[in-house]
Amino acid sequence: MATTKAELLQGTLDLLILKTLTAGPMHGYAIVQRIQQRSHEVLMVEEGSLYPCLYRMEDKGWIKAEWGKSDNNRRAKFYELTRSGRKQLEEETVIWERVCQAITLVLQTA
Secondary structure (H helix, E strand, O other), X not given: OOOOOEOOOOOHHXXXXXXXXXXXXXXXXXXXXXHXXXXXXXXXXXXXXXXXHHHHHHHOOOEEEEEEEOOOOOEEEEEEEOHHHHHHHHHHHHHHXXXXXXXXXXXXXX
């Protein structure tokens, strides 16, 4: 069976990052790894997309960042979900589920 890497639809990266951070604070590389692992290596997040998204989400107050040490003892910025981010995750999850249902209906229509 051939595997395909998928590009993310616009707007879905926020949802994926917010959901990923429900597991606890993580640095950027750990977020990317977790999304890859959870998607069985289908979803790939590029650094060029990740960090602008993280900075934007931090500006909106959905996440907060703090410097710390990574597993390999390197300085890294750890991102954590805020109360506002949890609310945003709930809202975006509802929207995503509606979009998925709508797409499924279109695909099933003869």
